[in-house]
Amino acid sequence: MTDFDVVVVGAGVTGLTVANRLHAAGKSVLVLEARDRVGGRLLTEDIEGVRLEVGGQWVSPDQTALLALIDELGLEMYSRYRAGESVYIGADGVRRTFEGEQFPVPATTEAEMERLTKELDRLAAAMDPLAPWEHPDADELDRISFATWLAAQTDDAEARDNIGLYIGPAMLTKPAHSFSALSAVLMAASAGGFSNLVDADFILDRRVVGGLQRVPLALAARLPEGTVHLSEAVTTIEWDADGGTVFTGRGSYSGRRILMAVPPTLVNRVQYIPALPPVQAQMRQHISFGLVVKLHITYDTPFWRTNGLSGTAFSPYALVHEAYDNTNEDIDGETRGTLVGFVSDVKADGILALSPEARKQAVLESLAAYYGPEALNPVGYYESPWMADEWTVGAFGTSFDIGSLTRYGSHLRQEVGPLSFASSDIAGLGFQHVDGAIRMGEAIFRRYA
Numbered sequence: 001m002t003d004f005d006v007v008v009v010g011a012g013v014t015g016l017t018v019a020n021r022l023h024a025a026g027k028s029v030l031v032l033e034a035r036d037r038v039g040g041r042l043l044t045e046d047i048e049g050v051r052l053e054v055g056g057q058w059v060s061p062d063q064t065a066l067l068a069l070i071d072e073l074g075l076e077m078y079s080r081y082r083a084g085e086s087v088y089i090g091a092d093g094v095r096r097t098f099e100g101e102q103f104p105v106p107a108t109t110e111a112e113m114e115r116l117t118k119e120l121d122r123l124a125a126a127m128d129p130l131a132p133w134e135h136p137d138a139d140e141l142d143r144i145s146f147a148t149w150l151a152a153q154t155d156d157a158e159a160r161d162n163i164g165l166y167i168g169p170a171m172l173t174k175p176a177h178s179f180s181a182l183s184a185v186l187m188a189a190s191a192g193g194f195s196n197l198v199d200a201d202f203i204l205d206r207r208v209v210g211g212l213q214r215v216p217l218a219l220a221a222r223l224p225e226g227t228v229h230l231s232e233a234v235t236t237i238e239w240d241a242d243g244g245t246v247f248t249g250r251g252s253y254s255g256r257r258i259l260m261a262v263p264p265t266l267v268n269r270v271q272y273i274p275a276l277p278p279v280q281a282q283m284r285q286h287i288s289f290g291l292v293v294k295l296h297i298t299y300d301t302p303f304w305r306t307n308g309l310s311g312t313a314f315s316p317y318a319l320v321h322e323a324y325d326n327t328n329e330d331i332d333g334e335t336r337g338t339l340v341g342f343v344s345d346v347k348a349d350g351i352l353a354l355s356p357e358a359r360k361q362a363v364l365e366s367l368a369a370y371y372g373p374e375a376l377n378p379v380g381y382y383e384s385p386w387m388a389d390e391w392t393v394g395a396f397g398t399s400f401d402i403g404s405l406t407r408y409g410s411h412l413r414q415e416v417g418p419l420s421f422a423s424s425d426i427a428g429l430g431f432q433h434v435d436g437a438i439r440m441g442e443a444i445f446r447r448y449a
């Protein structure tokens with residue numbers, strides 16, 4: 001058995017950030033990863049001849065920790081394709097094209113959306129995303145669902161549906177009646193304000209040449225050989241005040257500190273001897289993954305561009321609530337066009353209950369409503385399988401149920417003896433994003449150094 005300064009459980013961006021910083025500071029570190037690859041929720045794969053971003057992919061200007069790391073690793077970026085008009089399908093079922101970020105809705109709805117956006121910006125500005133429970137209205141906002149809050153704000157259903165879309169289906173990937181208004185404000189505050197979430201050109205700004213998984217791959221490549229053990233799931237951790245021993249199916253490793261760099265939902269999957277304090281075990285039962293199916297649909301050509309469309313499409317009423325041009329602009333000679341679309345929360349439940357053929361047909365029909373009948377004839381179709389992957393079990397990230405952010409939030413990042421916990425799910429700025437994973441990793445390093 002070898003003694004390490006730190007044993008890191010999980011080779012996602014959080015775990016690899018910590019391992020890199022510790023190694024550079026001369027500390028001994030071991031990373032144990034359950035999967036046969038690094039990157040966690042970042043995975044860039046060639047699927048039937050098309051390179052796809054199965055997990056996270058976009059980088060936005062507020063994600064300064066990620067931007068700095070991309071720079072440090074010498075990676076390059078390119079802009080998401082956005083020339084041309086976007087498409088919106090409203091409550092009346094009518095398809096309309098538009099430019100800019102304001103959906104083509106009736107003037108009264110537009111005014112309500114602007115008012116709600118300002119109100120959410122105001123609430124977010126008063127929040128420290130690392131301590132949402134300290135918000136002046138925390139108790140009140142955590143007791144009610146985001147849907148209830150929206151209903152109290154406006155009678156305009158289309159305004160509610162659109163504002164709800166940005167945080168429900170598009171971010172927390174849960175129905176707006178299942179998370180608190182405080183969680184909604186946290187989502188906004190963590191991205192620098194609600195206005196940023198509304199602006200697709202901001203929040204989905206750039207992509208990394210070669211795919212975002214190059215970040216964790218490059219981090220792992222900087223560690224000495226043998227530092228990262230793949231296919232080694234941690235099952236048990238024995239701990240006391242001086243350190244811990246981590247058990248996998250292949251061996252045991254001891255460290256003065258143990259970092260669980262895994263989503264909160266997977267922290268409880270490991271057996272702790274002695275058991276974690278009651279509040280820790282209770283707290284994580286109130287956190288759950290959202291559910292979204294990320295879809296890639298490839299065509300012989302990016303036909304929508306020829307039709308003057310950017311590929312950007314939204315509708316809270318459509319099966320695919322948002323879609324974008326996701327063609328690999330960084331591949332020389334790429335002539336095909338790829339759309340990426342998302343089916344979220346209860347709509348995801350619905351399509352996952354269908355046969356694969358019926359599911360594909362439903363998705364293609366939803367895309368055809370945005371882009372026309374050419375969307376019905378793709379050359380490639382792929383559904384990211386995160387919800388069935390035992391080392392994630394959902395997408396994009398996790399969030400608290402109603403009332404639990406104020407009840408348990410302050411315990412989220414608390415250490416237990418030699419055990420620490422970190423992942424993008426418990427970040428402040430960059431919450432649920434790669435940026436937050438890096439920020440959590442850097443914070444743990446500062447604590448350990």
Ligand code: FDA
Binds near residue numbers: 034
């Ligand atoms: P992550 O979950 O990545 O890593 C945890 C690691 O721990 C995993 O590798 C897992 O296998 C391992 N593990 C778990 N239990 C273990 C055990 N018992 N023993 C050993 N190992 C164990 N973000 C963004 O910035 N821009 C975007 O566009 C998107 N889009 C997006 C799309 C989709 C479909 C998904 C699923 C996610 C995104 N995200 C995103 C979110 C982003 O991918 C995510 O926030 C970070 O990659 C999370 O990194 P972490 O290291 O915190 O956790």
